[in-house]
Amino acid sequence: MATKIGLEIHVQLKTNTKMFCECNTNFLDAKPNTLICPICTAQPGSKPMGINERALELALKTALLLGCKINTGKELFVERKHYFYPDLPANYQRTSRPFAVEGELYGVRIREVHFEEDPGRYELRTGEVDYNRSGIPLIEIVTEPDMKTPKEARDFLKKMKTVIEYLDAAKPEGGLFKVDANISTDGNERVEVKNINSIKGVLKALCFEEIRQKNLARQGTPIKKMETRHFEDTQMITTFLREKETGDDYRFLPDPDIPPLEISAESVEKLKQDLPETPTTKAKRLKEEYRIPKLEADTIASERDLADAFEKVAGKVNAKFASKWFVNHLKRELNFRTKTFIESKLSTKEITKLLTALEKRSITKHTGVDILRKMLDEQVSAKAILEEHGGKAGFDVDSIAKEVMLENKKAAEDYRAGKTESLNFLVGKVMAKTKGRLEPKQCIEAVKKGLEK
């Protein structure tokens, strides 16, 4: 009887306004309790406004990308889920019935997807409550307990993250996810660990829980009753919540203030046309279209913007060459700086210039890396650096070799006559002209090529 892990993943959807009111959603930049109104603080008499259309659209697209079936042609209710907790201003949370079911991502089944409003933020230790987050649109993705180890759960979350980034569906700042993790060991009851705010946290929490549960079982007190726990991210442990955050019976009631939604099959079809490729399909396509190794295709496809850049560049330089460079150099430098491609602000034009120069061997590999680093750290354009290194588009070594041979006709003739030392002489001249920025090998080849003509 193995360990079983299931996850409930909450993602904040990328919208300007909250789910049921027009308040701003940029809670990270705001002073506490400033992005609030009567609706998201449940003042007496307030009523929810219409459901945020963009939130619904993003929620549907996410579900589609996760391979889910959308429940069309029937009424979708938004219900009140009742429980008392200070972060929930009305002491009920508005949450939709599942609108999508039976999906799958990398071997983990998705049970259902629904949308809901975020509660506010209640700091348990100090008793301080901030309602800036209250009412923010969330999507909740519920998996089947198909994961067998904490590491599997972590890997799954990483993949989920990529999918959501692909859609640009989420507000990336402030932690993409809030996860409730359910874990049971050896056929015993499950333990729910609520409100874990990072993928690393999920790994730690589940590792801790697995050990704790197994220890209890060894002592003769296995988990026989479902338990809810809280994850202490500073200590990396789970603790029993003194007062349960949630109820056993939520007394779900279709919200009388929100008439039902009816998602039509046509609207779903339309959305399907609008979907981006998933990371998996993109990687596959890159591999086949550009004939690059699978590993490289996977790496490039792991970041949508990186993949887009690659495709632009691969149109102008040798694709295989570009792919290797993207993986071995660009991605490496980005990772080292913990920057995403988009954050780096590199333009495909600049990359193309750089790669062209590298391809032509007008600069050395080493120089190429230097230039890339300069571009990342100093935001200097490739053009500027390349010019500094010599030549508009780097050195055109073939024409320089030609030049040298025209200037040194005697040496050229000597080599043709059999004097091998003349080659060195000519190569030396080429290296002087290129200020030693090119690899000797390149110069030799260029001269040899020129001499053969």
Next chain:
Amino acid sequence: MNTKTKLEKIKSQEIDIEEESQKFLQKITDSNINAFITVNEKQVIEKAKKLKENISKQKAGKLAGLLVSVKDNIAVKGIRMTCGSKMLENYTAPYNATITERVLEEQAIIIGKTNMDEFACGGSGETSFFGPTLNPWNNSRVPGGSSSGAGAALAAGLCDLSIGSDTGGSIRSPATFCGVVGFKPTYGLVSRYGLSDMTMGIETPGPMARDVYGAAILLESMAGNDPKDNVSTKQKQFDFTTKLDNFSFEGKTIAVPKEFFEGSETTVSQIVLDAVEEMEDRGADRIEISVPDTKFCVATYYLNMYAEFASAMQKFDGLKYGFRTETDSTLNETVSANREQSLGKEVKRRILFGTFISMKEFQGKWYSKALQAKNIIKQKYEKIFSKADFMVSPAAPFTAFEIKEKIDDPLAMYLADTLVSFANLSGIPAGVVPFGFSHGLPVGVQIAGGQNKDLEVLQAMQTLELKRGEIKWPQK
């Protein structure tokens, strides 16, 4: 002086708004009926002054210069909003209800917030934390509820118009007991944004006045689509006044529900039947109909209401606003204490039973059935109004009862709603127009119509009112 005339005299400046406001404020101070929880004194004078200056220069709003009272469960920004409860004794509304905005746009002057049964839980005004409102016609009697202050204030001449709310008869009950006009609009005609939740699926704000025209013009000012209320009508504007008099009973069918009369006092029934006769004299056809058992209606109403009310009341935990005990305790203890110490008995009863029937283990027996029953009632009334233009009946089986007579018997109190909850459950419009007296106490006639037939119902009420003539209002 009727509403129409008053409006004209204000516009022509024959009436000095400032003086008038002072007069009314003084009347309120002198009054003993406890109709108001908060009086807006300072603001009233300021507003009146300002309006006086501009009244001749600009286009007058529909309600220009009229003194309007607002039930204390409807938000008026910057003014205390108590819902008749200790829980909100010191709560100041941080925003305006949509209807408040609209009424202010039409240049009404909000004179104060009226007394009501606590969180609208009652039909007599006796459950208010701020003490009961007295009936101006007879101070030992109840004014009806839950819009008790709204009705009593009109009868006592303490305001020109009142905004109330009707969940299970809460406008029509005080209308009939206080001898004033009260109208429950079609569900969704008037925005509920800013009306404290009681039974969200069926309730609505509504107008009350001394005459039908007053109710009509107030309704016109409030009605129309509101993006802040998802159930509100799609239509943006309405006209309930231009054609108010363009009406004849000729050819109209009047349904008379025998069950409504069976349980009513004889004099009450007689007055209503006189009204029916009046309609027949003017060319209407009368049909006797049988309606769903009125007690079945009450049971359905209360069960549906309990569940939604329990949900609505969850927000009152004393943590964000409202009553907070001094003791420092655990989370659950604090919330429980806050609620326990500030909510009245009937409110607690309803929360308790509402929670009970919403719980998984008990839902099937009560709440699921109540939902079915609600549907049945709605369908039956749809059928009635496919055959009849109006249904005419008493609004209460009796006239205003004595204070304390029913308060200790919840069931008796609930049964006072027997003749009104059908309209809420079906969503249809129903109004009450005073038509007679029984032992010195007013008796109103209730006229109900089909979905969205609000104008027609008002027209019928107007015609009856013309026949009735003037009312001699009580002195206090």
Next chain:
Amino acid sequence: MNKIDEKTLKRVSEVCRLKLSQGELKEFSLDSEKLFTFFSKINQDYAPKDLSLYLTLNRNPLRKDGTAKTFEGAKSILDLAPKRSADYFKVPKNL
């Protein structure tokens, strides 16, 4: 039996956070008998039918995600806090 016994009522009162006294529990339990006996009128067999839970015919209550608005009275909402700690609502701790 339509009466709700005191034990059940106590459990229900905890769910809805009402700290009822013994006397109140007793009283409400007695009330429940009278009231729920009356309510049992609705205990009929209803023909299975599509239940319309809403009086309104409105469907798909959607709102365009436009520019965010600032509610000017945000400060007055915070001012309503019965207990406050600088910019926060102050409530009991849970840890």
